[in-house]
Amino acid sequence: MFYLVNFYVLAALAVISAIFVITRRNPVHSVIFLIITLLSLALLYVQLQAEFLAAVQIILYIGGIMVLFLFVIMLVNLDIVTRQAPFNRQWHVAGLAALVLLAELLAVIYWGRATPTLPQAPPTALQPNTELIGITLFQNYLLPFEIASVLLLVAMIGAVLMAKRR
């Protein structure tokens, strides 16, 4: 019961602030609402017994990527943006298409909710979380892990090169 209430509260928070993210004119407000969405998702991760990912979500997403967004917003002068039209010309069509997509997705999930007849996992299956992730990451997924680190390096160099003044 507690978990269900928790879920609904957090889900509502996430969806509402996600809607704010895409509707606010001022990008700084968008960032704040995106942070709220990410934070409620992190709390949902905790409920899903993914504490490590919740922590990573907070440190990396909220403490890293979103700070980066804020930085960029402050670098590019955005006074004009808040006075311009926030949506582009094809927004009716695009919105309609996206809503159709939403309807489809929800319908599929709702009608197929009983299909995965997999057993619900016992509450302690994923514990201790950090150790499990570590072991799996460094035993089964070592190569992807290394590739990811190379990807990050490339992205870092790329970002520095692009942002640098010529």
Add this chain to the structure above:
Amino acid sequence: MTNPFDILAPYLPDVLEPFLLPLLQIGVVFLGLSLIVAYIVYAERKILAHMQVRLGPMRVGPHGLLQPIADGLKLLLKEDIIPRGADSFIFWLAPVLSVMAAFTGFALIPFADNFIVTDVNVGLLFVVGISSLGIYGIILGGWSSNSHYPLLGALRSAAQLVSYEVALGFALVSALLLSGTLSMRGIVEAQIAHGVWFVFVQPVAFFILFVAAIAETNRNPFDLPEAESELVAGFHTEYSGFRFSLYFLGEYAAMVLVSSIAVTLFLGGWTRPFQSWAWLDSLKYMPVALFAFAAYWCVVHERRMPRAPEWRWQRLMLLGLGGGAAVLAVGFAALPPVLNAIQGVFWFLIKVCGFLYGFIWFRGTFPRYRFDQLMRLGWHYMIPVAIANTLFCGVGLVLWRSLGWNFAGSLWIGTLLTLLVALLLAGQTESPEPTLAGQGD
């Protein structure tokens, strides 16, 4: 040892028990912390004053002891000014974020083995993550003020926080390597199991953590975001009244938080110094001695106060404080269970205070770095040394685990290698020579 709050458990309704007990603990921590923070400000003013041949606050209460309360009241009563053109929603949000980030982290700090709000599997990551959210308070506050100095201060501060967080993270990693867990309580228990505080086997990591902590909390010599002579007051230039006091609170709470992290990771958390040495067991009477000394101090200073009637309340208050301290001292001495129960919290707070004293001492001693120098120090020196330390700590652990070498010895080999790297790095910068060309007629 059991949680002292569990005594209350039977009296609470079953449904609410899982909520009420943590809430009670949170309440205790929050209130205690607010008080501690207020008195850190007082302590800072007093200590700095005495370092600088001044007296500091002396008027409100005996030796200015009520000054923090008076300051708090003053700030609460001040007019709440929002600059024109400021984004009022964010202007309101930013200081709240700053305080929230600083206080939330305390939920995971083990103040004692019988006093921790919650212990989670990824405790340390959470603390670091949550405390890194404090950066939003600074950036958003600076941005929403709609003024140049705050914006510059905020940008500087954000860049500084982000870069020193890297070094901080690496310093934390070596403690993690040694303890093999992210749980804050687990880290302290690992130190008990090894019989040695990690600061004695990982001094470089501790040093880096200390320096990075100063940078993270924007304290002198890294207080550029608030550099008075350059940026007026940095990101909170436009803040006043209660909002300003929130920033103030957040800043000092962040100081306590990083000190607590450092104490937990490297200074053995709630354990008393050299716990493995039995002949130091009498140290457990330290709280008694401390409170007895406090009582003695109060009495001595009451004697020194003028006898004039307008000093009566001050004298009475000081005597009251002394009496309270004396009662506590006697109480602790007379009731061994109580004395044992407070050991953890007592030693934890003592260590945190030592750390905080370091912060204040630094402020009284050092000039301020320039921004590019700060960045260079962080990126060219701290981070390489931190990485080297993490590497060599791993090497030391391998020596210990696989080859069966002595624990401390193998880690010290790693530390020495790190120091070598640090020396090589330092050798690249020229050392100053304080001489003049010549003198004479």
Add this chain to the structure above:
Amino acid sequence: MVPTWHYLMLSAALFTIGVIGVLTRRNVLIILMSIELILNAVNLNLIAFSRQLSDVTGQIFALFVITVAAAEAAVGLGILIALFRTRDTINADEIDLLKG
């Protein structure tokens, strides 16, 4: 206990909101943020299934997604800054020339 399909519903909703954001907004920054929303919706799915199957692999994938998101944000914002410097705008529909 919360049934897994609840999480899937939430994920679908977030995903759609992200898609709407990408399709309708002009500001490149907000488009990038919408992409982050989409990636998070995916993460939620992965973690929910990981919970249901009690298999940690889903979380590992979510970790990789976060990594990629970090890289994407860094590169994306780098491009954005370069763009702003040369074109003086960050509106997606004004950046329609192949040669600057």
Add this chain to the structure above:
Amino acid sequence: MAKDNGSQFGVETTVLGADEIILNMGPQHPSTHGVLRVKLKLDGEKVVASECIIGYLHRGVEKIGENRTYPQFAPYVDRTDYVAAVSNGLGYCEAVEKLLGAEAPPRARWVRTILTELQRIASHLLWLGTHALDIGAITPLFYTFREREEILKIFEKYCGARLTTHAFRIGGLQYETYGGFEDEVKAFCRDFDKRIDEYEELLTSNRIWVERTRNIGVISAEHAIAMAVSGPILRGSGIRWDIRKAMPYAAYDQFQFDIPIGQRGDTYDRYLVRLEEMRQSRRILLQAVESIPEGPILARVGKVIKPPPGEVYHSIEAPKGELGYYIVSDGTTQPYRLRIRPPSFINLQALDRMVQGHLVADVVAIIGTIDIVLGEVDR
């Protein structure tokens, strides 16, 4: 990882924006030492050019001088460099004496030397405290003010004023020294050596202090001469020029002292030069206080001071550099024209050259190292 990029942007921050911006520092800024306004042209945080805008404290002191009799004008000079009032008074009195062809008696000259050297120490102490404060060290300020207080107490006992002392009269001294004057000066000197060591302990070998001052605001010897800077700034650039030695006045030719000079002409060298100057001042004080001759304190200059027509330029080594007075007399009781050559004003010229290529934070340090007093710059 994402964070790495974050700070990369952070470093770039200042470079991005517009290409060049104009930043106004002052006249209301915590570290322009008064009402100096510096217009900085910045490329990012780097200073490309600077322009000093002065005059916010202009009171027309020189013009006032033309409308006051010679003795009446003496208190006004205290208000030019108001942290070194004794030195100003000495320069003015000696200039008028030169015009009159009079000379102060030996006892007066000795006491003048003592008070002026005390004033030099006080001025340097004030400079040290505020300079360190600008760079972020708060403690030295309180230490230096503790010693400055001792000096001001001596002044107060001698002439009743602490800041605008008006200590000297044309032709000598107004007041005889008070009983115990020598002992108090000696007591001050006894402790003062250790106190300088204390400041040095806090700053001289402090890594941060050295990094903030070494190679900052460098001015070469040639440029220093070309810009006519004087005092510790000139000596910091390695020129051994001190008017106390070159053209002795008061009783300076009677005492042994060294002129410290720097090597690189940067802020750190000027810091060392000033500290050493304080030590040398202490040396002079100890010698002078031992040998104060007996005798009258005021030369016979007459009740009404009426110099013969003519002109005179007399300069002394004030704490901040060469302080000169140029007086034209038309034979009346009032100067026909009076012009003050204030050291700060001339030294401030070098600011532009010193700040070029440095960061905004360094501008604060450089303004501090020039040691300006706006009362003197604007007059």
